[in-house]
Amino acid sequence: MNEDRLVIWLDECGRKDIDLVGGKNASLGEMLDAMKANDIPVPQGFATTSHAYRLFVQENGLEKIITEALSDLADGVSSLQETGARIRSEFMHARWPHQVAKRILSAYARLSERLLIDGADVAVRSSATAEDLPEASFAGQQESFLNIRGEEALLAACKRCYASLFTDRAITYRNLHGFDHLKVALSIGIQAMVRSDVGSSGVMFTIDTETGFDKVVVINAAWGLGESIVQGKVEPDEFVTFKPFLDHKRRKPILEKRLGAKQIKLIYGSGDEATQYVPTSVEAQSTYCLSDSEVLTLSRWACAIEQHYGVPMDIEWAKDGTNERLYIVQARPETVQSRNDSSLFTTYEIASKGQQIVSGVSVGDAVATGRVVLLESPEQISEFVDGSILVTGDTDPDWVPIMKRAAGIVTDHGGRTSHAAIVSRELGLPAIVGTRDATRRLHTGQDVTLSCAEGDVGFVYEGVAQISRNTISAEDIPETETQVMLNLANPGAAFRWWKVPADGVGLARMEFVIGNHIKIHPMALARFDEVKDEQARSEIESLTAGYPRKRDFFIEKLAVGLARIAATVHPKPVIVRMSDFKTNEYANLIGGRVFEPVEENPMIGFRGASRYYSESYETGFAMECEAIAKLRDELGFDNVIVMIPFCRSPAEADRVLEVMASKGMKRGDNGLQVFMMCEVPSNVILADAFARRFDGFSIGSNDLTQLTLGVDRDNEILSDLFDEENDAVKWMISKVIVDAHKLDTRVGLCGQAPSDKPGFAEFLVRSGIDSISVTPDSFVSVKKHVACAEQHLRDTK
Known part of the structure; x- marks a missing residue:
């Protein structure tokens, strides 16, 4: 056999060489060559070929042993565990063919010379010739060994890689996917170690792994060597970035930063143990493994790799703690969401x-x-x-x-x-x-x-x-002239709805993000010294750990939470309603009771616009404005429209707009649009005056119905009287649409009625509504109701 075909340098192979070096090593070679132009560092290395594996099997007579063992398994003579152990034992006791061992050690010596290290420490990774294909992932089926140093240790690790081709799970996997055991060969990648044992490492995907949303990069990170994440030993940090904005140098499109526990880390071992797990310090557990700039750098690299391969990618990265440099150590096609x-x-x-x-x-x-x-x-x-x-x-x-x-x-x-x-x-x-x-x-x-x-x-x-x-298939959803948008509140669930062909988000509830993700009353962060309750103080200290200024915790969490919603439908519009808690709901936030009055009827009390210019909450509203400014300007989501709830009079509107302008949120600047909830009868009666102050109305059918009919919407005794289809309510809706359109002001509606009542959806279409915003689970039915209503209008003209 030609000895030149037994070992190949990684930068001399590529995707065309999967049969020679397997999917993992072929991908590494591809990256080493292709990523030079993007200045993406990939550690040097070499690979044994499938020819070397087959020579190893041939000279040790292993094919016969493998065939007999697998036949006994198929016939029920031996168990899976017995079969795997028998074959692996034969591999471990086999001898290296002289020419294979010679070529491996010669390449190892050259790699050490290149690295200017005598006996370099290397990673030894298995790469099956049928793995990492779009139609079959062999992820985790074979072994990898880290911190291997010296000739004897290297040959031993390589032999263990060969043996791992017949672990119980690998045998099971090939049987399940119909691969011939004897036709699958193994290549071994020997790659310079990145000293992430004193740094950090992780995995990133160029697609959301749960929903298939393809506009994000998801990065997991932990201290130490990367096997801790793959093995599931640690809860890693998680970062999510928005691809379309990564090329904008002035934007920092990080949609999520989640601190993981990271209680242990994998580092270099000693003696017979090449690696070992050790506890991480309390400080390390409470510190992110990556800076924001490093997160963005990795994300840009991920996009460059995805662009080269033309498919969503699963990428491993490492940060060397000795030189603080980032490296890409592996990349393979993502094999689950990309096929859905x-x-x-x-x-x-x-x-x-x-x-x-x-x-x-x-x-x-x-x-x-x-x-x-x-x-x-x-x-x-x-x-x-x-x-x-x-x-x-x-x-x-x-x-x-x-x-x-x-x-x-x-x-x-x-x-x-x-x-x-x-x-x-x-x-x-x-x-x-x-x-x-x-x-x-x-x-x-x-x-x-x-x-x-x-x-x-x-x-x-x-x-x-x-x-x-x-x-549901998106192809079965009819198109409509009336826009049908989504009501979204939970940032964590937002990506689930990216496939829905909505016209944007008609209502993003800020208070959901505050209540479920921030959990702390804004004023308790702004005036922490006034919080006397020890339990509340302790909870606030714990939640805001890592934030020198507690108000920054609120601003960042709110901006990032809303960014996930805005990203889901970008560049379509997202209407974010400023906080609309009632006083009793605000009081239930951590540290909230000291800052809230007790009201007999919070539903028509100190809520919405009246809070924003009040001395008791103006600082909290300023923090909300800062979060929106960060969302639009720093993160880049200028598709966000701000909406003011429960605005009772034009004079109150003027005061709110004045406060917003003083906080850097002036209507019209940088394209900022400001809408208003239409939910108080005065909004309808004075629609002309309000329309001159706002860019659009969104009818809140629940509040407008209760205030028009005088029915508490939460009162079970009066539930039979609460009816959005009451003629008085419908008159209100028709009237505000007509008056707003006279001034070219858009009008939408966000409420449950169009979902539950097809007749109400038809009424809205006849009245000329511009948009209807509904919960995601109601989207399809409302879209069909609207399409039928529009068709009926066309038929009757």
Whole structure:
């Protein structure tokens, strides 16, 4: 055999060489060559070829042994575990063909010379010749070994790579996907180590791994070597960036920064152990692994790699702690979301759900019910019941034979790029990872409902809930002249709706972000010294850790939360309503009671516009304005429109607009539009005056109905009297549309009525409404109601 074909330098191979060096090494070679123009550093290295593997098998007579062992497995003579152990043992006791060992050690010596290190430390990674193809991912099926130094250690690690081609999980995977065991060869990548053991490392995707939203880069990061993330041993930091704005140097489009626990890290070991896990310091746990500039740099690199390959990518990166430089160490096509039909979207409804037991990072968007089986080790496979919910600490590839039999998966540890998350996506299973205490709070035999359909946080509920599923094709949704928009509130769930052909977001509720993501009363952050309750002070200190100024916590969290919503439909408009809590709702926020009055009827009390210029809340409103300014100017979402709720008079409108202008939010500057909720009868009566002050109206049908009819919308006794189709309410709506249109002011409606009542949707269309904004689960039905109404109008003309 030609010895030149036994080893090849990575920068001499590319995607065309998958049969020679496998998907992983072919991709590395491709990057080394292609990324030079983008100044993206990729560590040097070389690879053994499939010819070297086949020579190893041939000279040691392993083909016969493999065939016999697999035949015994197929005939039931031996178990999977016995078969794998038998074949791996033969590999480990085999001898290196002289010419293969010679070429490996010669290349290793040259690599050490290039690195100016005597006996360089290297990463030794397996690369199967059928892996990382768009139609089949072999992720995690073979072994990798880090911090390998010296000739003897290198040859031993290479032999272990060969043996890992026949781990139990690899045998199972090939059987499942129909690959001939003897036709799959193994290449070994030997690559210079990046000293991330004293730095950080992680994984990033150029697509949202849960929803398939293709305008974002998702980055996971942890201290130390990257295997800790892949193995699901740590809950990593997570960053999400918005691709369309990455080329704008003055923008910083980071949509999310989530601090992970990172309680342990993988570092260089000593003696026989090449690596070892150690605890991270308290300071490291509370510190992000990457700066904002590093997050943006990695994101730009990810986009360049995706552009080169032409498909969404799964990329590994590392930061060398000795020189503070970032490197790309691996890239492969993403194999789950990129294959899904982007024209389809599925909605789930969960009824009769029990008490929430645990929560964690949501993987997928489905719901599953079943009986818990709690396992500590994959060796307990005989105890697992098909169709159960697997609960364990974390998973590695040895768990795959159990995972593919489960209805859902819950783990204590891990993030979106952990092994449990990756395999769950590939198997199409809902999973909740990083719960921290699922193995303590769940027990075998317990009936539960596992929900990944409520956003980026997944929940496990007690008992078996009622679940309904509805799959819709975007192609079946009619087009309409009247815009149909979405009401969105939860940033964590926003990406789920990117496939919906909506005309934008007609109502983004700021108070949801404040109540569920920030949780603290704005004034408790602005005037923390006035918060005397010790428990509230402790909670605020904990939530705002890492923010020297507590008000910055509010501004950043609010801006970033709203950015996720704005990104979902960009560049279509997103109407963000400024906070519209009632006093009793504000008081329930952490530290809120000292800043709120007690009102007999908060529904028509100190709410909306009246708060924004009040001495008691003006500082809080200023923080809201700063968050919107950050959202539009720094993050770049100038598709955001601001909306003022519950504005009772033109004089009050003037005061609010004046306060906004003083906070850098002047209507008209940088294209800023300001809308107003039309929900008080005075808004209709004085529509002409209001229309001269605002760019648009959004009718809040619930408040307008209760104030027109004098019916408390929350009063069950009067529920039969609450009717949006009452003639008085419809007169109000028709009147404001006519008067607003005289001044070319747009009018939309956000409310539940068009969803529940087809006749009401037809009334709105006849009245000339410009847009209707509804909840995502109502979008399709309302769109069809509107299309029918428009067709009826055309037919009657």
